[in-house]
Amino acid sequence: MFRPSGCIDAPGYLVRGKDAPIFLMSKKLYQKSLAMLEASLVSIRFRERKLLHQVSLAVRPGELLVLAGMNGAGKSTLLKILSGELQPDAGEVRLAGQPLSSWSLSKLAEYRAVMPQENRLTFPFTALDVVAMGRYALHGGYPSRSDLGLARSIMKTLDVEHLATRLYPTLSGGERARVQLARALCQLYDSKISQPTLLLDEPTASLDLGHQQTALAAAREFIIREGGGVCAVLHDLNLAAQYADRVVILHEGEIYADGSPDDVLRESIITQAFATRVVVTRHPALNCPLVATRP
Amino acid sequence: MKSDVVIFAVEQQRIAGRLPTMPFFLALTVLLVVLNLGAMGTGAAPVGWAEIWQWFNSGMVAGNDEAEQSMAVISVIRLPRILLANLAGAGLALSGAALQALFRNPLADPGLLGISSGAALGAGTMIVTGSLWLGGLAAWAGDFAVPIAAFVGALSAIILVQALSGGKARWAPTTTLLAGIAVNALAGAGIGLLSYLADDAALRNFTFWSLGSLANATWPLMIPVMMLVVPGLFFLIREAAPLNMILLGEAEAGYAGVDVRRLKQRVIGFSALCIGALVAVTGIIGFIGLVAPHLVRMSIGPDHRVLLPGSALLGALLLGAADLGARTLAAPAELPIGLLTSLIGGPFFLWLIYRDQGT
Numbered sequence: 001m002f003r004p005s006g007c008i009d010a011p012g013y014l015v016r017g018k019d020a021p022i023f024l025m026s027k028k029l030y031q032k033s034l035a036m037l038e039a040s041l042v043s044i045r046f047r048e049r050k051l052l053h054q055v056s057l058a059v060r061p062g063e064l065l066v067l068a069g070m071n072g073a074g075k076s077t078l079l080k081i082l083s084g085e086l087q088p089d090a091g092e093v094r095l096a097g098q099p100l101s102s103w104s105l106s107k108l109a110e111y112r113a114v115m116p117q118e119n120r121l122t123f124p125f126t127a128l129d130v131v132a133m134g135r136y137a138l139h140g141g142y143p144s145r146s147d148l149g150l151a152r153s154i155m156k157t158l159d160v161e162h163l164a165t166r167l168y169p170t171l172s173g174g175e176r177a178r179v180q181l182a183r184a185l186c187q188l189y190d191s192k193i194s195q196p197t198l199l200l201d202e203p204t205a206s207l208d209l210g211h212q213q214t215a216l217a218a219a220r221e222f223i224i225r226e227g228g229g230v231c232a233v234l235h236d237l238n239l240a241a242q243y244a245d246r247v248v249i250l251h252e253g254e255i256y257a258d259g260s261p262d263d264v265l266r267e268s269i270i271t272q273a274f275a276t277r278v279v280v281t282r283h284p285a286l287n288c289p290l291v292a293t294r295p
Numbered sequence: 296m297k298s299d300v301v302i303f304a305v306e307q308q309r310i311a312g313r314l315p316t317m318p319f320f321l322a323l324t325v326l327l328v329v330l331n332l333g334a335m336g337t338g339a340a341p342v343g344w345a346e347i348w349q350w351f352n353s354g355m356v357a358g359n360d361e362a363e364q365s366m367a368v369i370s371v372i373r374l375p376r377i378l379l380a381n382l383a384g385a386g387l388a389l390s391g392a393a394l395q396a397l398f399r400n401p402l403a404d405p406g407l408l409g410i411s412s413g414a415a416l417g418a419g420t421m422i423v424t425g426s427l428w429l430g431g432l433a434a435w436a437g438d439f440a441v442p443i444a445a446f447v448g449a450l451s452a453i454i455l456v457q458a459l460s461g462g463k464a465r466w467a468p469t470t471t472l473l474a475g476i477a478v479n480a481l482a483g484a485g486i487g488l489l490s491y492l493a494d495d496a497a498l499r500n501f502t503f504w505s506l507g508s509l510a511n512a513t514w515p516l517m518i519p520v521m522m523l524v525v526p527g528l529f530f531l532i533r534e535a536a537p538l539n540m541i542l543l544g545e546a547e548a549g550y551a552g553v554d555v556r557r558l559k560q561r562v563i564g565f566s567a568l569c570i571g572a573l574v575a576v577t578g579i580i581g582f583i584g585l586v587a588p589h590l591v592r593m594s595i596g597p598d599h600r601v602l603l604p605g606s607a608l609l610g611a612l613l614l615g616a617a618d619l620g621a622r623t624l625a626a627p628a629e630l631p632i633g634l635l636t637s638l639i640g641g642p643f644f645l646w647l648i649y650r651d652q653g654t
Contacts, residue, residue, distance in 0.1 A: 085546055109552030120544040122399070123597040126310065133540060137552035141536020141600070165310060187551060 036060055037112060037197045037229070042081055042091035051077045052253045054091070059229040061195035064219060066240040067233045069250035070274055075233045076117060078250065079201050082231065083114045095197075109137035112197040113187035117205070119180050121168055127179045128164040131155055134183035138191060150190055154182045157218050159211065173206040181215055185222055198222060200232040204239060212236070216243040237291040241265055241283070249273045265289040314594045316601055323608040327381075330615045334377050337623060342373075371514070379512040380618045381611040382524050383573045384583055388610025389531050390566035391584025392591075392603055396538040397562055398468050401592065405570050405584040408471070408563065409452040409478030414574040415505050416482040416489075417448020422501045423493040438516060441504065442575040449571030452478050453563070466559040507578040507633025509618050520572050527569035528607065534562055535599040542597065580633045582640025583610050589647060 013024045038058040044051050052074045059065055059082065067075045080086040081093060084100045093100040095111060103111075113134065121130065131151040132143040139147050155161040158178045163171060168179065181203050188196040198219065204212040216239060219230045234240050240247050240261060247264040249257040251273045257264045266289075267280045276293060283290040335350075336342045350370070387405060395403040405411065421444035459474035460466055490498060537558050540548040545555050574580075591605040614632070617639070621630040 083550060085549070105549060105554050106552040109550065112550075114547075114550040116544070116546060116550075120399070120547075121542060123401075123542050123592075125539075125542070125597060129598070130543070133543065134551060136536070136540055141539060167310070 036195075037082055037093070037095050037231075039078070039082055039088075039093045040091050042078075042088035042093065044077060044081065044086065044088045044090075050253050052081070052088070055250070055253070055255055056091075057082070057231075057248060057255070059197050059199075059231045061197075061227055061229045062223060063229050063245045064216075064223060064243055065229065065231045065246045065248060066244035067231060067248050067250065068235070068237060068240055069256075073250040074253045075250055076201055079114075079199055079231065079233055083112065083199050084108060085114075106137055109187065110191055110193050110196070112199060113184040114199045115180050115184040115201060115203055117201040119176055124167040124169055126165055127160060127168055127171065127175075128152065128155070130168050130179055131182045131186050134186040137187065147186075151182070151186050154185050154189065154218075155179070157214075157221065158182050158185075159214055174208060174211060177203065177206045178211065178215065181218065185218065188222070188226060188228065194227055196226060196228040198228060198230045200230065202233050202235065204234060204236065212239060219243070237265060237270065238283075241288040241291065242286060261288055265291055310596070312593075313596055316595050319595055320601075320605065320608070323605070323612060327608060327612050327615065330612060330619070331377050331381070334380070334615060334619055335373050337619060375512040375514050375517045376509050376618070377615070378517060379509050379520070379576065380615045382521065382528075383509070383577050383580065384587075384610035384612065384614030385528060385607035386524050386569040386573045386610075387580065387583040387614070388587035388606040389528055389603060390570050391610075392588035392599070392606040393531055393534065393538060393562050393566055394584075395588055396541060396599060397466075397559055398472070399542060399544075400468075401589060402585070404581075405566065406479075406581065407475045408456055408567065409475045409482060410449045410567055410570045411574050411579050412479045412482035412486070413452025413455075414445040414449040414571060415579060416485045417451070418442075418445040418504050418575070418578070419486050419489040419501050420444060420448070422504065423489045423497045438511070438513065442511070442516065445575035446571055448482075449567070449574060452482065453567040453571065455481075457563075461560065461563075465556050466563065471563075503631060504578045505633070506631030507580040507636070508629065508631050509577055509621075510629060511576055516576060520576055523572035524569050527565045527572075530565045531562065531569070532603050532607070534558065535603050538562070538599040538603075539597075578631075578633060580614070580636055582636045582644065583614055586640050586643060586647075587613055 015022050015024060036058055038056075040056050041054045043053050043055070055074070055078060057065075057067075057078065067078065069075050077086065081088050084093070084103075087101075095103060095108070100108075125133075128148065128151060131154065132139075132147055133141075135143060135147050135151070143151075152161055152164065155164060158181060160175060160178045160182060163175055163179070168176065171179065181200070184198060184200070188198060200219065203215050203219075207215055216232075219232065220243060222228065223230055244261050246259065247257070247261050248255060249264060249269065256273045257269050265280060267278055270276075270278045270280065270291065277295070279292045279294060281290050281292070282288075332347065335347050336344060390405045391403070394405060394407065395401050397403070398407075418441050421441050425440060425444070455478050456471065456474045459477070460470040464470045489501070493501065537548070537553050540551055540553045541555060541558065543551075549555050587610040588602065588606040591602055591609055595601055595605060614636075617632050617635045621632045621635055624630055
């Protein structure tokens with residue numbers, strides 16, 4: 001059965017079930033209304049190397065999915081396939097039931113936003129300019145006062161609002177990363193799409209301990225307020241344990257494990273998938289696993 | 296919702312080192328108007344302010360009698376030249392700014408695409424060998440022969456660059472750069488060959504053509520130039536918002552909804568049109584496309600919604616001033632304008648690099 005999340009904007013039937021009412025609707029309508037981003041059996045090769053092999057992954061609305069794995073396991077590649085930047089050699093990606101290739105770029109921009117791994121801006125825009133630019137699909141390059149107000153409030157949750165008038169190239173790596181995350185959020189907040197998808201490629205890579213928590217908390221808040229789904233590539237398994245609803249571990253281009261943090265973050269699985277020894281205990285303050293590495 | 300559109304996220308004065316935008320534009324516009332009026336009165340034939348005023352009042356037409364000779368000078372000789380100076384300055388600067396965005400590099404310049412070299416090759420071919428194989432046709436085309444040949448050369452250059460780096464290569468910056476270098480090298484070889492084969496008169500003619508000059512501006516020539524350049528300028532300025540986005544990175548712009556491949560195609564196409572038409576008439580004028588956008592970016596920031604119009608204004612101003620210098624510094628002879636822009640632009644560019652070394 002399905003797990004209803006967000007608001008499903010489609011007709012169906014409410015029937016009496018054994019313990020609780022059941023909402024029946026067509027699977028196609030369900031997929032369409034959920035605006036779910038789903039990759040089915042995608043494979044991609046580069047030269048002779050297999051980057052991904054028959055990987056299926058769905059980013060469900062209302063869920064924070066963490067993609068983890070060793071360097072070179074295929075995480076960024078999978079994210080690029082999900083975002084539409086790369087075409088798989090086999091398999092397909094669908095958004096709201098429609099194949100990704102049938103979507104126009106501007107329509108796609110309303111449904112999903114991406115925070116890439118590197119940021120390449122060297123021109124002296126202000127941080128507020130950069131965040132407001134994320135909303136291009138809606139304002140066409142001419143942000144209104146409400147767009148700027150939204151940008152500022154998002155920057156506030158990410159603790160970069162005080163940098164609004166600073167020039168982007170003068171910011172530190174961590175500050176730039178938070179500005180880029182704010183830009184991706186600004187693309188999707190307050191739009192008429194009910195369940196947009198956020199794809200984050202190593203959003204916490206250059207952030208300090210405190211801001212790592214801030215960034216993932218902002219992703220969680222996005223899920224609650226917009227009802228969408230988030231797929232984040234993370235290296236820190238403890239952050240995954242604390243924030244993820246679901247963890248997917250990739251190993252050599254294939255899905256090695258897929259489940260809740262409690263199910264996936266076990267010593268045997270991590271040792272195999274990451275080729276390193278770990279000890280997994282329970283976090284003393286939170287009800288989630290705690291992964292400790294050891295030589 | 297349209298009523299609360301703001302132009303700037305942050306008032307520009309709050310950013311260190313930036314000039315306030317509206318006063319900047321106002322100052323440029325006023326300077327340009329003053330420069331153009333001054334240019335109307337300057338030159339070999341003396342024309343005073345009173346006569347300029349009279350020319351405006353009389354409906355800006357030329358007559359035949361003695362008193363209206365000076366007005367004829369303005370209408371027939373100087374006005375098209377002033378128009379060409381403004382258009383060429385604006386076109387070179389605007390294309391330069393747009394290409395700098397496309398390459399995400401403030402050192403990019405319209406010459407990178409090989410258009411100027413292609414035009415030079417076309418012009419050189421016509422000057423050196425035209426009489427040989429076109430014969431009567433070249434004579435009939437008269438003043439138009441060299442510009443048409445140059446325009447054909449410019450178009451050939453951009454078509455070659457398109458074949459190499461458009462289409463499947465999707466105008467990737469590295470590929471486009473290399474294609475431009477290749478076309479420049481090919482055209483250079485052709486020009487070298489022509490110079491070797493030319494007689495003294497043709498060689499001198501071609502050398503002066505390639506040093507750049509606005510002296511060829513006549514109304515019959517300016518009409519087709521305007522028809523090509525003005526739409527090009529208009530369409531380039533419209534690309535301001537997507538050009539902002541592409542500075543974030545091509546993938547990032549794509550994620551935000553910009554069709555990067557089509558944008559590049561359009562910008563390179565319109566730039567090639569403007570520059571091809573302009574270089575065909577003026578010869579090779581360097582540094583305007585590099586220096587004007589750089590100065591405007593330093594003054595009012597990298598936002599193309601103001602950078603593009605600002606570059607156009609400053610380019611027109613700089614080239615107009617250079618033309619004034621070209622006409623007066625060695626009066627009654629004329630200095631080639633490309634020489635002036637290189638003489639001033641070169642050291643200025645060195646100074647810019649030296650200045651940026653510290654940062």
